[in-house]
Amino acid sequence: MSNGLLPSRQLIGVTRFHWQQLLGPIVVVIAVSYLTSGVSASFSYLTEGALALLVMVLSLQVFIGNSGVLSFGQAAFAMVGGFASGLLTAPVKIKENVLDGLWEPLKAVNMGIWPSLVIAVLVGALFAFVTGLLLMRLSGLAAGIATFALLMVADNVFFNWKLIGPGPQVMPQVPKFAFVDESIVLTVIVIIVVYFFGISRRGRLLRATREDALAARALGASVWHLRVLFFTVSGGIAALSGAMYAHHAGAVTARDFYLGFTFTTLAMLIIGGASSLWGAVVGTILVTAIGQVLLVLEGGVTFGSVEVTLPNGARGLVIAAALVVILIWRPKGVTGGKEFNLPFLNRKSAAAHDSHVQRTDANMNIKP
């Protein structure tokens, strides 16, 4: 809709509430989840894992999409969340037998999945807040490098410090979600949170700082405050993703949330379109689907008399190639950074909006 002739300071992404921008992704996520998880037990397991990844991509979207600052460090918060929720729910006996170096109070504690998820989110958000106070003073390349350093620091700490986790071992016997429904409910909650943060006054201001930092600051927006706020929210959501992943796999290690995890989720966000919530959903579905097809092909498939077998690692190559293609030809992602929108659902409200505008024109008695 924007006029191409004028100097453009577009605020891509949602700016005001449209019910279909929120309900569209929710309906798609619920429908796709139930369709795929209904196929077989292994598909149900796959769906649950994909939902944990989707929550991570949403965590990236709420920060990167709104601030325009690239962060490679959000997986560190997923690590925090996965460890927190895993340690809080694993049976005391297992912890005593397997994790002898663990801090005593952590050994003794045991709670249900839901309270542990809440604690995981709070711990992740706190961790993000504290690190964000420093990191959010940086922008551009410096921010990218510093957040990457954060990831490496977190990985080294969790991989070696046995007081707060299993160290290089696997933390076993983490209770699993009983159904795929828990993951769906959590994902829907995150979609709602991310959506409302995006359209909030502060979300709009943060995107304004991305488009024109000087203009936004001249209006009174503090870039640092806004970034720290969204970094904290993103950290909490990333921790939830890590916790969901732990309760999906039934085990957790530091290496679950390292480079592969970071690369996959960032690829999902960029392929889908970083500046919209819908882009995060589309990217996750697309990359997961492509990955599954290729996984099957890696195992070998027979079409009639022809047997097709892809070499191992083809998956990573294809996703990397898809990322390059997207960055060259469609840098805003396959959704173009736009939110979910079915035009035929809009017709009614658009007509109502137009008539409202005409009425105000008539009232003011001024020619537009």
Next chain:
Amino acid sequence: MSLLSVRGLQAGYGKVQVLFNGHIEVEPGELVGIVGPNGAGKSTFLGALAGSVRPSSGSIEFQGTSIRGRKPEDIVRLGLALVPEGRAIFTDLTVTENLRLGLTGRRDKSGSAKAIAEVTELFPVLASHRGHQAGLLSGGQQQQLAIARALVSEPKLLMLDEPSLGLSPTVIQDVFGVLNKIQELGTAIIVVEQRAHLIMSVASRTLVMREGHVRATLTREDARDETKLAAAYFGTGEDRE
């Protein structure tokens, strides 16, 4: 006491110093112009006052307190608002949404709706376009929106950086007509302009800048004397202050 009192201000970008001696006094409700050729340091001067450019020396006192080195977002809250060059409105948002972004700089958040209503009264064209996308407005309307958005924070001093940029002569008249209305409401204004005659006809005083220095201060009477302006502008003859 002056509303704004600036002495010996120096500023630049990295090692390149642009502003060597910026000084200005603004009384409450006064309209002061700043003119000068390209590269004279006018925008850097405004940027230093608004906090977007960090001054290296000199003093800036606003309502008796020093604001030198403070952050732009804090300076807005003290009541000193800048409308940057090139308008910087957000084209994808509606007129009302742009105005709401301006509320960020208000100290007290009560009376926000009233502030928007008052500002749109000042710019009737914005009232009639309030639901429209800001990017679809004409250049003059966008400039008015940018000024209106700064006014929503109810500044004591409004600074405009080249409001006539890219506008046709008749539209410029509209924009400048609004300046006097804003002044009547008690808001002081500093306007940086390339078009010297335009600003000198409405400002009570106009500073002439050249090569990073404020070289002269001309009154409205001086504006009628072509030679005085030319002398100050091009540096021929004696600098007078």
